[in-house]
Amino acid sequence: xxxxxxxxxxxxxxxxxxxxxxxxxxxxxxxxxxxxxxxxxxxxxxxxxxxxxxxxxxxxxxxxxxxxxxxxxxxxxxxxxxxxxxxxxxxxxxxxxxxxxxxxxxxxxxxxxxxxxxxxxxxxxxxxxxxxxxxxxxxxxxxxxxxxxxxxxxxxxxxxxxxxxxxxxxxxxxxxxxxxxxxxxxxxxxxxxxxxxxxxxxxxxxxxxxxxxxxxxxxxxxxxxxxxxxxxxxxxxxxxxxxxxxxxxxxxxxxxxxxxxxxxxxxxxxxxxxxxxxxxxxxxxxxxxxxxxxxxxxxxxxxxxxxxxxxxxxxxxxxxxxxxxxxxxxxxxxxxxxxxxxxxxxxxxxxxxxxxxxxxxxxxxxxxxxxxxxxxxxxxxxxxxxxxxxxxxxxxxxxxxxxxxxxxxxx
Amino acid sequence: xxxxxxxxxxxxxxxxxxxxxxxxxxxxxxxxxxxxxxxxxxxxxxxxxxxxxxxxxxxxxxxxxxxxxxxxxxxxxxxxxxxxxxxxxxxxxxxxxxxxxxxxxxxxxxxxxxxxxxxxxxxxxxxxxxxxxxxxxxxxxxxxxxxxxxxxxxxxxxxxxxxxxxxxxxxxxxxxxxxxxxxxxxxxxxxxxxxxxxxxxxxxxxxxxxxxxxxxxxxxxxxxxxxxxxxxxxxxxxxxxxxxxxxxxxxxxxxxxxxxxxxxxxxxxxxxxxxxxxxxxxxxxxxxxxxxxxxxxxxxxxxxxxxxxxxxxxxxxxxxxxxxxxxxxxxxxxxxxxxxxxxxxxxxxxxxxxxxxxxxxxxxxxxxxxxxxxxxxxxxx
Numbered sequence: 001x002x003x004x005x006x007x008x009x010x011x012x013x014x015x016x017x018x019x020x021x022x023x024x025x026x027x028x029x030x031x032x033x034x035x036x037x038x039x040x041x042x043x044x045x046x047x048x049x050x051x052x053x054x055x056x057x058x059x060x061x062x063x064x065x066x067x068x069x070x071x072x073x074x075x076x077x078x079x080x081x082x083x084x085x086x087x088x089x090x091x092x093x094x095x096x097x098x099x100x101x102x103x104x105x106x107x108x109x110x111x112x113x114x115x116x117x118x119x120x121x122x123x124x125x126x127x128x129x130x131x132x133x134x135x136x137x138x139x140x141x142x143x144x145x146x147x148x149x150x151x152x153x154x155x156x157x158x159x160x161x162x163x164x165x166x167x168x169x170x171x172x173x174x175x176x177x178x179x180x181x182x183x184x185x186x187x188x189x190x191x192x193x194x195x196x197x198x199x200x201x202x203x204x205x206x207x208x209x210x211x212x213x214x215x216x217x218x219x220x221x222x223x224x225x226x227x228x229x230x231x232x233x234x235x236x237x238x239x240x241x242x243x244x245x246x247x248x249x250x251x252x253x254x255x256x257x258x259x260x261x262x263x264x265x266x267x268x269x270x271x272x273x274x275x276x277x278x279x280x281x282x283x284x285x286x287x288x289x290x291x292x293x294x295x296x297x298x299x300x301x302x303x304x305x306x307x308x309x310x311x312x313x314x315x316x317x318x319x320x321x322x323x324x325x326x327x328x329x330x331x332x333x334x335x336x337x338x339x340x341x342x343x344x345x346x347x348x349x350x351x352x353x354x355x356x357x358x359x360x361x362x363x364x365x366x367x368x369x370x371x372x373x374x375x376x377x378x379x380x381x382x383x384x385x386x387x388x389x390x391x392x393x394x395x396x397x398x399x400x401x402x403x404x405x406x407x408x409x410x411x
Numbered sequence: 412x413x414x415x416x417x418x419x420x421x422x423x424x425x426x427x428x429x430x431x432x433x434x435x436x437x438x439x440x441x442x443x444x445x446x447x448x449x450x451x452x453x454x455x456x457x458x459x460x461x462x463x464x465x466x467x468x469x470x471x472x473x474x475x476x477x478x479x480x481x482x483x484x485x486x487x488x489x490x491x492x493x494x495x496x497x498x499x500x501x502x503x504x505x506x507x508x509x510x511x512x513x514x515x516x517x518x519x520x521x522x523x524x525x526x527x528x529x530x531x532x533x534x535x536x537x538x539x540x541x542x543x544x545x546x547x548x549x550x551x552x553x554x555x556x557x558x559x560x561x562x563x564x565x566x567x568x569x570x571x572x573x574x575x576x577x578x579x580x581x582x583x584x585x586x587x588x589x590x591x592x593x594x595x596x597x598x599x600x601x602x603x604x605x606x607x608x609x610x611x612x613x614x615x616x617x618x619x620x621x622x623x624x625x626x627x628x629x630x631x632x633x634x635x636x637x638x639x640x641x642x643x644x645x646x647x648x649x650x651x652x653x654x655x656x657x658x659x660x661x662x663x664x665x666x667x668x669x670x671x672x673x674x675x676x677x678x679x680x681x682x683x684x685x686x687x688x689x690x691x692x693x694x695x696x697x698x699x700x701x702x703x704x705x706x707x708x709x710x711x712x713x714x715x716x717x718x719x720x721x722x723x724x725x726x727x728x729x730x731x732x733x734x735x736x737x738x739x740x741x742x743x744x745x746x747x748x749x750x751x752x753x754x755x756x757x758x759x760x761x762x763x764x765x766x767x768x769x770x771x772x773x774x775x776x777x778x779x780x781x782x783x784x785x786x787x788x789x790x791x792x
Contacts, residue, residue, distance in 0.1 A: 173653065236647040
């Protein structure tokens with residue numbers, strides 16, 4: 001086989017604005033972060049990253065070991081092992097493909113290997129569907145993966161650049177899976193500011209596993225079999241890592257803002273028109289976009305309504321959420337996911353928010369909405385219904401049995 | 412013979428069977444199950460279980476199974492949902508070499524056979540040795556106990572076969588002897604009759620009851636010659652992150668898990684007849700052999716599990732001989748290198764070799780050596 005020399009394109013001297021899909025923005029981040037190994041296996045919508053990265057490599061703009069695996073399980077195992085031997089890695093999948101990798105996903109977190117992934121959020125089969133739903137990402141919520149969600153293509157890239165820094169920080173050393181809503185984010189082109197490599201280099205230190213590096217010169221065993229004499233200590237240690245992630249995210253967010261001038265006030269919450277709000281919507285991902293439109297419309301009608309968008313689901317920023325949401329009379333939690341048979345038949349986010357608020361003396365009324373499943377668009381009449389029911393809940397007009405509502409579903 | 416020994420407690424009795432993994436798995440299970448079923452005949456509830464961490468079992472590596480019998484369900488519950496009891500009334504060792512210590516996992520260390528036996532409890536050992544010989548090989552007692560020796564050699568079988576030599580019935584007879592308040596001889600005999608329809612099996616129960624020799628062991632009796640292997644388990648703040656443990660460097664042997672506790676037979680080498688053919692060194696599954704400066708191969712006993720493959724592949728008759736582990740004194744014959752002794756004083760070494768192996772150290776003929784073209788007597792060539 002002929003060896004082709006890959007010539008790296010000259011670095012762009014200035015930040016450029018490009019029209020990119022969320023997937024292409026992630027691919028740019030892979031280039032900027034000097035990722036060593038990425039593994040791929042096609043599934044929509046994650047495959048958008050595959051294509052964008054392949055194009056960057058083919059065009060000589062990126063040098064990365066690009067491995068197409070025989071399935072998602074191998075795909076995630078490849079990067080796990082590459083990470084253990086000192087490579088900065090990227091991987092991703094969607095929907096049931098993500099589930100096919102589940103064993104590898106579990107052990108990656110258990111082993112504290114800083115794999116950075118995207119989960120192009122997609123409804124779980126069956127029925128086969130391509131639209132967005134957050135249950136694929138959320139299924140790993142108890143494993144030790146950090147789970148941020150992006151709203152825009154810009155935020156996708158920014159979160160990715162932060163992800164390597166946070167994941168690879170020795171205080172954390174846990175994998176991160178960025179949630180990208182299928183179609184609305186992965187396959188929609190938006191204007192994205194692409195930073196220069198030198199700025200990224202200032203922000204993102206080289207990957208260094210230290211004495212955990214699996215190398216013949218550093219003989220170690222990783223992932224030995226243990227029994228009940230060891231497991232709790234290992235879990236508690238990983239728990240400490242997840243707890244310190246809150247500080248590390250805060251630091252990375254502040255440094256990112258210093259270097260790139262983006263990121264908003266809080267690393268964890270994006271508040272929209274909440275200063276004088278009486279009721280707020282709460283959710284994550286792209287559903288914030290139609291809800292912001294609704295808020296502007298409702299505000300014109302004189303309603304004091306706002307939005308709190310969650311940026312990091314894991315670690316769950318409990319203190320920030322309690323501090324923010326306890327200011328309001330009622331909170332309408334919009335879940336683009338569902339948890340069958342859960343308390344009050346609600347979504348995952350709904351129950352997490354209620355749990356976080358439970359012990360606060362000034363907890364607001366929390367009402368849940370299941371909306372936009374399978375990528376169904378959230379239209380303005382649906383936003384109206386969500387608003388009206390949230391206000392009614394704040395007045396105490398809804399009973400316990402009414403605490404979760406399916407929005408926009410045909411009877 | 413009368414049943415004069417009283418039961419150690421009034422609410423429950425816990426019996427552990429320490430055995431060689433795989434080789435005695437079925438034997439241990441039959442003993443523990445029979446204890447529970449025999450006690451059930453008089454109405455006592457019970458439970459039998461294997462130590463979960465031992466599964467999948469490893470050939471010869473010490474493992475444990477348990478039987479608990481209680482006066483009622485409430486008392487039984489106190490012994491349930493556990494991996495292993497911390498205190499037992501009776502410890503049964505179905506291979507006498509287990510009295511040299513029980514090393515199942517690295518962090519367990521090497522445990523005395525009586526580790527869980529309560530004060531004035533019983534240690535039952537199947538052996539063709541005398542009680543005094545057993546005590547001499549057992550860790551120095553920290554609590555008084557009674558040693559009970561059930562006559563008979565260790566009963567070894569494979570994973571899928573069971574050597575039905577009545578060891579289980581003889582041990583049950585011995586248990587009925589030391590814990591009659593819980594396990595009545597008549598109940599055991601009735602159970603065995605019912606299960607086997609074999610009068611010889613019932614007779615073996617009676618034989619175990621009659622022939623088991625009791626020997627009180629006082630605090631301080633026993634040997635302090637065995638290696639101490641004890642480890643502290645780190646906490647979550649002190650252990651390395653990422654489930655990382657130090658690996659062994661090339662040429663380095665594991666200082667934490669030595670494996671010789673799996674050994675029932677020890678290979679001894681006649682360096683005078685060794686032809687340096689490398690077969691033992693090549694075929695040892697645990698890479699136990701080191702090359703000496705004279706080009707001989709000697710066993711690193713700390714790493715040897717006594718599988719016997721070296722003796723099988725050695726082309727020279729009686730050059731490597733497998734010897735009963737209990738023939739080796741804990742102090743004088745510790746797991747140390749023996750080749751230097753042969754190097755410095757061959758007659759003394761060869762005398763030791765002959766005493767242990769029971770075969771002559773003198774080269775019988777030069778046939779094997781001559782055919783391979785090597786000198787039969789030398790070590791220095």
